[in-house]
Amino acid sequence: MSKYRTHTCNELRKDDVDKKVFLSGWINKKRDHGNLLFIDLRDNYGVTQCIIDKDNKNFINLEKTQLETVVKIEGKVVARSGDTVNKEIGTGEIEVTIDSYEVLGSCKELPMPVFSDQEYAEEIRLKYRFLDLRRKKIHENIILRSKVISHIRNEMTKLGFLEFQTPILTSSSPEGARDFLVPSRLNPGKFYALPQAPQQFKQLIMVSGFDRYFQIAPCFRDEDARADRSPGEFYQLDLEMSFVDQEDIFNVVEKLMVNTFKTFSHKKLLSEKFPRITYKDAMLKYGSDKPDLRNPLIINDITEIFTREDVSFEIFKKLVKSGSKVRCVITKNTKDKPRSFFDNIDKWAKEQGASGLAYFTFEKDPELSGKGPIGKFFSKEALFEIMNLTNAEVGDSIFLACGKQNELEKITSQARNKIAEDLNLIDEDVFAFCWIVDYPMFEKDEVTNKIEFSHNPFSMPQGDLTEKKLENPLELLAYQYDIVCNGIELSSGAIRNHKPELMYKLFSLAGYDKKQVDEKFSGMINALSYGAPPHGGIAPGIDRIVMLLANEKNIREVTMFPMNQNAQDLMMNAPSEVNPEQLKELNLSLKNKK
RNA sequence: GGGGGUGUAGCUCAGUUGGUUAGAGCGAUCGCCUGUCACGCGAUAGGUCGAGGGUUCGAGUCCCUUCACUCCCGCCA
Numbered sequence: 223m224s225k226y227r228t229h230t231c232n233e234l235r236k237d238d239v240d241k242k243v244f245l246s247g248w249i250n251k252k253r254d255h256g257n258l259l260f261i262d263l264r265d266n267y268g269v270t271q272c273i274i275d276k277d278n279k280n281f282i283n284l285e286k287t288q289l290e291t292v293v294k295i296e297g298k299v300v301a302r303s304g305d306t307v308n309k310e311i312g313t314g315e316i317e318v319t320i321d322s323y324e325v326l327g328s329c330k331e332l333p334m335p336v337f338s339d340q341e342y343a344e345e346i347r348l349k350y351r352f353l354d355l356r357r358k359k360i361h362e363n364i365i366l367r368s369k370v371i372s373h374i375r376n377e378m379t380k381l382g383f384l385e386f387q388t389p390i391l392t393s394s395s396p397e398g399a400r401d402f403l404v405p406s407r408l409n410p411g412k413f414y415a416l417p418q419a420p421q422q423f424k425q426l427i428m429v430s431g432f433d434r435y436f437q438i439a440p441c442f443r444d445e446d447a448r449a450d451r452s453p454g455e456f457y458q459l460d461l462e463m464s465f466v467d468q469e470d471i472f473n474v475v476e477k478l479m480v481n482t483f484k485t486f487s488h489k490k491l492l493s494e495k496f497p498r499i500t501y502k503d504a505m506l507k508y509g510s511d512k513p514d515l516r517n518p519l520i521i522n523d524i525t526e527i528f529t530r531e532d533v534s535f536e537i538f539k540k541l542v543k544s545g546s547k548v549r550c551v552i553t554k555n556t557k558d559k560p561r562s563f564f565d566n567i568d569k570w571a572k573e574q575g576a577s578g579l580a581y582f583t584f585e586k587d588p589e590l591s592g593k594g595p596i597g598k599f600f601s602k603e604a605l606f607e608i609m610n611l612t613n614a615e616v617g618d619s620i621f622l623a624c625g626k627q628n629e630l631e632k633i634t635s636q637a638r639n640k641i642a643e644d645l646n647l648i649d650e651d652v653f654a655f656c657w658i659v660d661y662p663m664f665e666k667d668e669v670t671n672k673i674e675f676s677h678n679p680f681s682m683p684q685g686d687l688t689e690k691k692l693e694n695p696l697e698l699l700a701y702q703y704d705i706v707c708n709g710i711e712l713s714s715g716a717i718r719n720h721k722p723e724l725m726y727k728l729f730s731l732a733g734y735d736k737k738q739v740d741e742k743f744s745g746m747i748n749a750l751s752y753g754a755p756p757h758g759g760i761a762p763g764i765d766r767i768v769m770l771l772a773n774e775k776n777i778r779e780v781t782m783f784p785m786n787q788n789a790q791d792l793m794m795n796a797p798s799e800v801n802p803e804q805l806k807e808l809n810l811s812l813k814n815k816k
Numbered sequence: 817g818g819g820g821g822u823g824u825a826g827c828u829c830a831g832u833u834g835g836u837u838a839g840a841g842c843g844a845u846c847g848c849c850u851g852u853c854a855c856g857c858g859a860u861a862g863g864u865c866g867a868g869g870g871u872u873c874g875a876g877u878c879c880c881u882u883c884a885c886u887c888c889c890g891c892c893a
Contacts, residue, residue: 251853258850275850289843306851314853331844333826337854338842340828345885398893418893445892573820575889678893714893787886 226294226326232268236315238299243318245270246294246326248356249287251337259285261320263295266361270313272297274320284323290336290353292327295320344778349792351783363780367768370486371438374459374764377478383436383461388423390416390440396742397679399443402454410809416442419761422746424462425680425718428757429749436461438764446787449776450710450766453789456777458713459767462759468701468717471758472496472657475705475713479762483653486771492516492654496705500660509549509635511661514709515654517642521634522612523549524622532601538580538624548624549634552612553641556619557583557593563644564594567621570640576623576633583619584609590616628668639709653707653770660684661702664695664731675732677702680725680746681716682758687724695731705762707770715760722750 226246234243250264257276261284262269272295274281287293297318308314334346336356347354355361375385394401394415401415417423419441427435439460447453463471480494492515504511507520527533528542538548556563564581571579582594590602600608614620621641623633642648663683665676673695681700685691691698701717719725725747729739739747768780778784785791805811 253852253855254849255852255855256847256849258852260852260855262853269853271853273851303851306853308853310853331826335827335843338827339854340842342827343823343885346827395893399891421893443892446890448892449887451892575819675893680893788884 230267231263231265231270232312234270234299234313234316234318236301239301239316241299242296243299244294244296245272245318247292248336249289249291249293252285252287252289254285261295263293263318264356268313269311271308271311271317272320273317278320280320280322284320287325288329288331290329290332290356291325292329294324294326296322344786345792348778348784348786351793355782360779363768363772363774364782366486366772367764367780367782370482370768370771371764373482373485374478375438377481378436378459378461381434381474381478383434384432385437386427386432386435387437388417388420388427388439392417392423395422397675399445402442402444405808405810407807407809418443419458420460421678421680422743424460424759425720425746425757426749428462428464429720429752429754431464431755433464434462435759439761444789447789450769452765452777452781453785453787457764458761459764460759460761462757464755464757466717466756466758468659468703468758471715471717471760472703475715475760475762479655479705479712482767483771487653487773490652492652496655496657498657498659501658501662502660504658505631509631509633509638510709511658511704512706512709512711513656514639514642514648515656515706516648516652516708517638518647519551519553519638519642521549521551521638523547524608524611525549527600527604527608527611528624530601530604530607533599533604535580535596535599538622541624545626546624547627547630548622549630550608550612550620550622551634551638551641552614553619553621553645554615555617556645557585557617559619564619567637567641567644571623571633571637574633574636576629577625579633579637580622580624581619584614584616586616594619596622655705655707658704658706659702660699661704662696663698663700663702663728666696673732675728676700677714678716679729679732680718682719683724683728687727692727692731701758703760705760710766710770711763712766712770713760713762715758717756717758720750720754720756722747725750 226244228243229238229245231245231247245263247263247265250262250269253260259274259281261272261274263272274284295318297320299316300319302315302317332353333350334342334353336353342354355364378385391404391414394403394413395418398418401418404414404416406412406414420437420439424435437460439458440455441458442455444454463474476496480491483491497515499513501511504513506523507513509521525542525547528535528539528548533539542548568578568581580596582592582597584605585591585593590605591597592600592605608614608620612620621637623630623637625633662676663681664673666672667674677700681702684699684701702714703716704714705712719728726736726739734742765777765780769777772780774780783791783793790796
């Protein structure tokens with residue numbers, strides 16, 4: 223028996239009445255009636271009401287003890303009378319009458335209350351994270367995270383995957399995000415980089431013949447934060463398999479995701495077989511490669527309408543002539559929505575930096591007509607053709623935007639979300655997964671006009687790669703895929719290119735010569751030359767999975783010790799200055815601060 | 817790097833058109849209270865209104881600058 227407790231604070235029930243017990247925990251809440259004192263004692267497992275009255279010599283001192291003091295209580299379990307039972311807590315049918323107590327850890331005046339469902343400023347929560355983490359919601363989130371990770375480990379092991387660790391100090395790679403660098407003492411002037419992902423290592427594990435690998439892998443990227451993106455570091459379920467094609471990966475991961483989400487959430491899955499959407503389709507229909515499929519709205523291209531004689535909306539017609547496109551979102555049965563609904567969306571679009579969203583409603587009274595600011599510019603026949611192209615019906619409304627393709631994708635994608643939100647079209651009780659497939663291998667940088675890898679340079683291109691096909695690199699698709707859930711990118715993966723000759727060719731298209739490839743990817747390219755199996759993998763983001771399961775909008779709610787938006791740890795004071803000796807050892811000197 | 821929001825007591829917030837000595841709840845301290853579970857009642861302490869500058873007879877409130885936090889854009893193979 224523990225010297226501190228016979229039971230946890232969520233253990234005692236009616237059957238335990240009359241037992242002498244020790245409980246240890248934090249004073250969650252006191253209710254002081256002057257001659258009678260209730261204490262809610264809290265630990266990781268729950269809360270037990272303890273009670274003491276003025277006849278006990280300890281009463282006076284206990285009455286004055288601060289909340290969040292850690293105490294050991296010795297007492298007896300008694301049943302509560304019917305009207306004093308608390309159904310909210312597991313131990314609500316009993317209470318513990320206190321005989322004596324001992325302070326195990328005293329507590330200063332609290333900078334933030336632990337017992338409260340109030341929202342606190344992020345700054346104080348992060349500075350006193352150890353207090354914040356005592357609070358119910360986030361405490362449970364962190365426990366959920368632990369359970370999800372254990373579950374995934376078990377499942378992966380059952381599926382025959384082996385868990386390996388890969389180096390944290392590694393080399394900087396030229397593609398991808400900004401690296402975190404670590405100076406090398408033994409190699410003056412040289413730097414390690416923290417891995418953005420164990421990408422090359424996991425491929426080397428396959429080349430080493432281990433067949434199936436996984437790891438709950440820390441990844442480090444020095445990029446700016448978002449609500450769903452921690453600055454600095456995050457975790458991936460990194461996995462890789464040999465002798466597989468795309469289908470084999472999809473099978474394994476789809477099962478794992480369905481299993482995990484069913485185990486840890488009561489929300490429905492929109493589809494257990496994840497729909498597959500090509501990158502091209504996604505960009506057209508949703509304006510994004512991470513569409514929220516809970517949102518029923520779909521984007522249509524109706525550029526051709528603006529080449530018709532019987533359409534007189536000259537602004538758009540002129541733009542279309544000079545190469546712009548027109549895309550639209552249809553909202554069902556919105557003819558009776560107030561003018562303010564439409565104008566708000568137009569105003570919102572202007573705030574997003576677009577030139578606004580034109581709109582009108584399809585009406586029939588008795589002739590088909592467009593009602594709204596620009597409705598009059600379309601003939602009956604043109605309206606009919608739009609309805610044809612977009613599956614719109616009388617009573618529906620249409621929001622239109624005109625511009626260059628990438629501007630259009632951006633604004634229509636945002637508009638799709640905004641309108642669905644305004645019309646309350648999103649079912650919050652659903653997880654909608656999909657695969658995004660057939661990513662292009664390369665894309666053109668708009669500023670430099672250079673051809674660059676659009677995703678991962680190690681991905682296998684699709685199809686027979688004759689010299690002719692390589693002449694049009696922008697047409698090349700890759701065996702590259704993402705999992706998206708509720709509009710959040712959960713993972714990306716690929717079948718890898720395991721053929722060094724092909725690798726050199728692809729890198730040369732992106733402007734790297736053989737020598738550069740040999741230098742930058744020496745480990746990889748060398749290994750692929752000594753008998754590499756076909757292989758592929760994926761890396762679902764652990765933090766985002768837990769965020770979805772915990773129903774949180776912010777990744778810090780499922781991260782134990784997160785940094786703030788400026789990548790500072792307010793509790794540990796990181797990053798911090800170092801002393802001159804340390805710098806000297808590392809052969810570093812600092813420029814004078816401005 | 818850019819745009820939006822926020823910043824008032826230890827914590828969460830209110831503060832009207834610029835007008836007397838800046839308020840409330842929780843927490844703290846003190847007192848009363850034997851069945852509460854957000855216990856109740858009374859009192860006390862607690863303020864560089866983020867900082868600096870300006871306009872004004874007068875600024876928490878208006879203007880400028882700046883800082884912090886946050887959301888978004890850029891960025892994130």
